[in-house]
Amino acid sequence: MSAAWIVVIVVSLATIAIKGAGPLLAGGRELPRAVAGVVSLLAPAVLAALIVTNALASGRHIVIDARAAGVAAAAIALALRAPILVVVVVAAAAAALLRAIGA
């Protein structure tokens, strides 16, 4: 079996297990109130981390490049209340433009 297939199969099985663990073990049960207060903040915390890592990380290095500029443009579009698809396109276009002019 090729290395690629081993990666595909192992990662798929691991992901199915990771995604399924919570619902399998605690499915359908109300979370205790103390836990619910914590869980409500999970989405903003994880989304912010995804923004930071996707915009600034390159492996283990912090890089400020066209991606960061694209996100800055997206923030402006958001502040101007643009629809989400426009926000995403603005980010991609800003990054592409910067790369095209070699910035």
Next chain:
Amino acid sequence: MAIRIAAAGGARHHPTLVDAAAPLPAGRHRVVDGVRRVAPLAVAVAAFGVTFGVLAQKAGIGSFAALVFSAATFAGSAQFAAASVLSAGGTTAAAILAAVLLNARYLPIGLSVAPALHGPWWQRLLRAQVVVDESWAVSHIGGGRYDRRLLLGAGATLYCAWVAGTAAGVAFGSLLGDPAKLGLDAAFPALFLALLAGQLRDRRAVVAALLGGAIALVLIPFVPPGIPIVAASAACLIGLGSRGAAS
């Protein structure tokens, strides 16, 4: 830097997202509402799927293997990570580790949606698979509660977009050229920024976002990719003792 942007982007009353996420009581949503909420994101996810199809081929993952990968794993960032490790000549173990670390966040995320998923074990296991960052974010109805129908509608839509995108990338990728030139790598964080804006409903959420972003930023140089995101989830602990007041 991006942290300040995240905060600035978090205009409290963003019309598109906050309206879409207006907290109806649980059980009042329909599957089709989930489809509707996620439709604009599905376009972007399909584009990422195309990108993945292209990169997978460059990384030596065959067409069929790339399709199986998208259909069975359904987690973009992990798949990109695995493909990029392989394409840089990394070992099988390194590719697997990178992908699994990136997906580790689905442990706490899975726990957060667990109360919304009931039924026999195989149904819970199956439904849990449509959880990705975007379907998870749009099905948050406030106060840490998630709506099952929104999640299923949004998740199934994104799943189709991701797999169809991958198929298109595998089939026609050679016509596209370098995805970075199109700025697609900047589209990812922008998508998450837009999702975050819809989540910043009160001050605690803003603090959690700032803290989560800061934790991730500080850790990037010191730990393998994926870990900063998992560590950032600890920021939600500031909600301890606050009793999960409704959004």
